[in-house]
Amino acid sequence: xxxxxxxxxxxxxxxxxxxxxxxxxxxxxxxxxxxxxxxxxxxxxxxxxxxxxxxxxxxxxxxxxxxxxxxxxxxxxxxxxxxxxxxxxxxxxxxxxxxxxxxxxxxxxxxxxxxxxxxxxxxxxxxxxxxxxxxxxxxxxxxxxxxxxxxxxxxxxxxxxxxxxxxxxxxxxxxxxxxxxxxxxxxxxxxxx
Amino acid sequence: xxxxxxxxxxxxxxxxxxxxxxxxxxxxxxxxxxxxxxxxxxxxxxxxxxxxxxxxxxxxxxxxxxxxxxxxxxxxxxxxxxxxxxxxxxxxxxxxxxxxxxxxxxxxxxxxxxxxxxxxxxxxxxxxxxxxxxxxxxxxxxxxxxxxxxxxxxxxxxxxxxxxxxxxxxxxxxxxxxxxxxxxxxxxxxxxx
Numbered sequence: 001x002x003x004x005x006x007x008x009x010x011x012x013x014x015x016x017x018x019x020x021x022x023x024x025x026x027x028x029x030x031x032x033x034x035x036x037x038x039x040x041x042x043x044x045x046x047x048x049x050x051x052x053x054x055x056x057x058x059x060x061x062x063x064x065x066x067x068x069x070x071x072x073x074x075x076x077x078x079x080x081x082x083x084x085x086x087x088x089x090x091x092x093x094x095x096x097x098x099x100x101x102x103x104x105x106x107x108x109x110x111x112x113x114x115x116x117x118x119x120x121x122x123x124x125x126x127x128x129x130x131x132x133x134x135x136x137x138x139x140x141x142x143x144x145x146x147x148x149x150x151x152x153x154x155x156x157x158x159x160x161x162x163x164x165x166x167x168x169x170x171x172x173x174x175x176x177x178x179x180x181x182x183x184x185x186x187x188x189x190x191x192x193x
Numbered sequence: 194x195x196x197x198x199x200x201x202x203x204x205x206x207x208x209x210x211x212x213x214x215x216x217x218x219x220x221x222x223x224x225x226x227x228x229x230x231x232x233x234x235x236x237x238x239x240x241x242x243x244x245x246x247x248x249x250x251x252x253x254x255x256x257x258x259x260x261x262x263x264x265x266x267x268x269x270x271x272x273x274x275x276x277x278x279x280x281x282x283x284x285x286x287x288x289x290x291x292x293x294x295x296x297x298x299x300x301x302x303x304x305x306x307x308x309x310x311x312x313x314x315x316x317x318x319x320x321x322x323x324x325x326x327x328x329x330x331x332x333x334x335x336x337x338x339x340x341x342x343x344x345x346x347x348x349x350x351x352x353x354x355x356x357x358x359x360x361x362x363x364x365x366x367x368x369x370x371x372x373x374x375x376x377x378x379x380x381x382x383x384x385x386x
Contacts, residue, residue: 004259018312019230021207021209034335064194066197067311068219069307069309069312072197074307112355113360114260116308116309118262142227143223166310167364168308168360168364171361175353
């Protein structure tokens with residue numbers, strides 16, 4: 001892997017309510033210079049978390065809400081920002097309660113993902129939430145979010161049929177299915193031997 | 194699903210070399226009003242395409258290149274913008290030749306994904322490219338891209354161990370594996386009956 005490019009210059013070229021664009025002039029280790037623009041965080045939160053919440057029958061809590069980016073109602077997974085002072089798990093449980101009306105006794109780290117590493121510094125933590133219980137917290141949603149418990153297999157089918165389009169949700173569903181299979185393997189073996 | 198919110202007002206609040214931010218004042222069907230910001234396309238291209246390119250042994254062409262957003266060298270899949278007048282398949286084959294030194298005789302549509310539908314209008318087409326042949330086109334990369342042929346299973350392992358972090362690449366690898374399994378199923382059945 002080459003040495004990382006040197007940052008010759010950088011400046012904020014746009015700063016709106018939620019987006020901050022930085023321009024960076026880079027010199028690559030081979031001497032080539034390029035100017036890039038990247039979205040950087042505004043420092044008003046401590047990252048983001050997406051939640052694969054599974055009930056005891058392995059139904060995943062899908063939500064449908066309005067997405068202003070694509071101007072459409074999208075089926076996806078609960079997610080939200082991590083507030084300063086919150087752990088990933090605190091934020092996951094709060095967002096889950098706000099968006100689905102469930103809390104979770106058991107929250108496990110699944111992975112950390114980027115959504116567009118070429119252009120955004122943004123990273124999101126993904127957790128698996130299980131042992132659910134009913135608890136509703138008020139969120140800041142403009143209208144009620146539709147919660148649709150769906151079997152994990154059906155959710156992956158929906159991802160393959162354009163009903164779920166959000167890449168990180170699709171990746172999280174597949175990774176959760178792998179994790180569940182791995183977890184269940186010892187039981188499966190036990191029942192054989 | 195509720196009726197889509199009404200757009201009461203919209204205006205461009207930032208317009209840089211590559212990012213355009215639109216502010217939209219929305220009225221939801223329940224009467225609640227909110228202002229959102231979203232990244233919109235600048236109209237200088239016809240979308241984007243990501244390529245899962247598999248050789249005859251089902252090795253996928255991973256690439257490693259510098260990602261200015263995360264300021265790190267990232268392992269991911271080849272991708273690029275679709276130029277006006279190009280089909281998705283033309284663009285996929287061009288980008289593949291530029292980034293990996295291979296063209297493909299057989300390119301199939303796999304899916305369309307969003308990366309952050311709440312905040313970006315952006316969509317990306319994902320294709321499966323097979324029957325590869327050697328052909329290098331010059332791209333606009335500042336330094337040579339490292340091409341790493343990796344078995345599909347190993348690539349999914351890398352996605353689960355933080356070596357591959359880009360959500361759409363992870364989703365595409367899982368979906369390609371499913372597609373390959375489905376395609377091979379008839380042969381498997383034939384050998385049984």
